[in-house]
Amino acid sequence: MKGARIKFAVFIAAVALGIWSLIPTYQLYFVLPGHERALNARLTRAATADDSARVQVEMAEFQQHKASIHKRSLHLGLDLVGGMQLTLEVDKSKLSADEAADAGDRALEVIRNRVDQFGVFEPIIQKVGRDRILIQLPGVDRERAKNLIGQTAQLKFQLVQEERATYDALKTLDDKLKAAPAADTGHPPKSDTAKKVKTDTSRLAALLDTARKDTGLTAVGQAEEGTLLGYVRTVGGDFAVDDRDYPEFKALLERTRPYWPAGYEFLFGPSEAHEGSPVRRLYMLRAEPEMLGSAIKDARPAPYQGSEPGLTNTWIVSLKLGRKDAAVFAQVTGRNIGRRLAIVLDNVVKSAPVIQSRIPDGNAMITTNEVNPDEARDLAIVLRSGALPAPVNIVEERSVGASLGTDSIRRGILACLIGAVVVVVFMVIYYSVAGVLADFALLFNLFFLLAVMAGLRSTMTLPGMAALALTIGMAVDANVLVFERIREELRWGKTVMAAVDAGYDRAFVTIVDANATTIITAIALYFIGSGPIRGFATTLTAGLVINVITAVFVTRFIFDWWLARFEVKKLRI
């Protein structure tokens, strides 16, 4: 049997190819995690700085090795490993036509930079359509990552208007409000603003107190409805509003926008705790920035070293300006000694330090008020990688926690195993020896399916596991068609050889027909294009194609070989 030898050789070659294609996958999921744990353990045990440095070098090499293996493996989808998928849309509404043209590409570049510096293993960042960006990040702190990616990071340095002038401006705006009350004059403050005034004895507090008396409000615990000053209190020498009143106050302030003093704008600080309740500071700033974030050459997180008591142990971002910009900064600071310079990030006043002296070396800092260095680290990354050309909105998010993903894998494998065992046992009971043959085919099927998927670097998703289970059920279908046909042919009195021949020949067309329709639908599903379903479509398509091949060629070959080798005269099927 010369033909049989060649067929056998082809089969062995296919198996070898399959094993070769699965080796990286095996390494990635079964060998490397052990190595990684060992390295981590060594790092924590490292006694000296030298040891630690050596392990870190090994660690870096290991990560490179892992990345190269990962490229050649069967990937697991985010719904199985846990992670986050975001679709961002670049908001071009405020851009000119010129700026809008390449805003998508620029945003992509900036976000790629940020994610790279954040240090995520194998992220996917790609443009979808004209101004959407798809990001897939396996296993990350979601809120942190979202914040990192989404910050526009437009940094400005703006001069702060003096307190008295700010107060006067607010008072003028209140007069305007009284002159032209809108239908909805706002709600009384939810907070006990007026009560708190008493605890602050600054000059500002005194001012506010007089203001309240002027407007006829004497009783503590009341604030005039519909006025800006009614909401305002003082916090450490700044005006502030209670965070709970913030939306209403902001809306009220927004209504007075046409009357704002020319060349100035009002901005808020971040929400912060003050005497047990959340507040936001209010600043009146010169609208024209003294300097822009593009002047920053480098930004690094650092522990706070200064003398302000509230900031000890907190982290800051230390900024370094370029040489030319440092000169400008020196000029600005030199001219405005004693005034305050606000550092404004995405229209939020991060801090507003008083300029003590001229700063010649181009160093500045942004305080975070956080003991945890994460915010400072992320902010430094964002500032280093530059500002987004326009704000981005999250239009779609799909995240899965790692523990849920592990649970899905466990249950998916369990369901596949139980389904497979039932099918395998059934086939043996129902078709005896031929059933064993079909079971072998099933095994090869699964093996080749995984090998092909690894070879194509496709992604296994949760629906993909369902498709894997389905292919188990459908894999034996082709053999059932053949075996049933052989039974019939045998009943008609054909010899074993002739019956097997006829069975395979007759069933072949039917097998192709039957699988073709399922493959057609699977291909159609591929076009929905959402990650998990794509995994389903590829797994099912590959599974069915391999089904046809193994059922028709592999089992037939073994069947023929078995019949010839043992000279089978009577077939129990």
Added chain:
Amino acid sequence: MRLIGDTNIPFVPKRRLFFVISGLMMLASLVVILVRGFNYGVDFTGGSLLQVHFAQPVTADAMRGVLDKVGEGGAGLQVDERGDFLIRAKAREFPGQQTFSSVLSQQLAASFPGNRFEILRDETVGPQISKELQGKVLLAVLLGLLGILIYVSFRFDFRFGTGAVLSLIHDTLITLGFVALFGKEVTITVIAAVLTMIGYSVNDSIVVSDRIREDVRKMRKESFFDVCNQSINKTLSRTIITSLTVLFVTLALLVFGAASIKDFAFVMTVGTVVGTYSSIFIVANFVVEWEKKFPSKRRR
């Protein structure tokens, strides 16, 4: 071993009975779909689906309170088999980089201090995306159906092709009826199951039709009706066994699979049963009925 021996069940003579059964099932499905409607998931409605897990159990009332606080009192709240909360909220805009999940986790941290929680799943789909997804899914379903139609019309003559397509509509309608009846959430995965079910149920119809074509050629003496009845009986065993092996697997998925796969398995299980029924009782019978009303000029 054989489950089904040589049978001679009068499938064709009793066809009217099966038409009535199928007609009633389809009608019932249509009524259920129209009356109950589908429970569309966030893929299609837009909005958020969150799964929240707590280290220490939290009552549904307490969770309601938190939802009220973040202005989502109307959100759907459900406790799943793992004891996790499933929260479904409508699409809403939040300032800056905030999303429903970030707003909720802030409030959860404030409301349940000391109780660790994790948002295990967050599917948030904006209105624009959900609209696009609807379009894409519709396109995929149409493409799939069109593909099957073209294939069937190439491989079969007009009558069997029409029969296969009718049985396909029959299977889909009844399966969707079950989806509506049990209030299963219609997600992209469920749509994938429906489409796969369609592709697979055509399989059985093809096996039966193939056999009839072969037998018509072989058994020239017998009438078309007898040939059909015999062919259905002859393929009965394989039709049932092939469906059985798939059912083993879909049932395993239904019992042991992860939550989001259960709905998929449900559709596949119902679809496989209905599809098998229609391949045995409907497809050939439809062709027989057609042949009787409008006899073709020459025997195929």
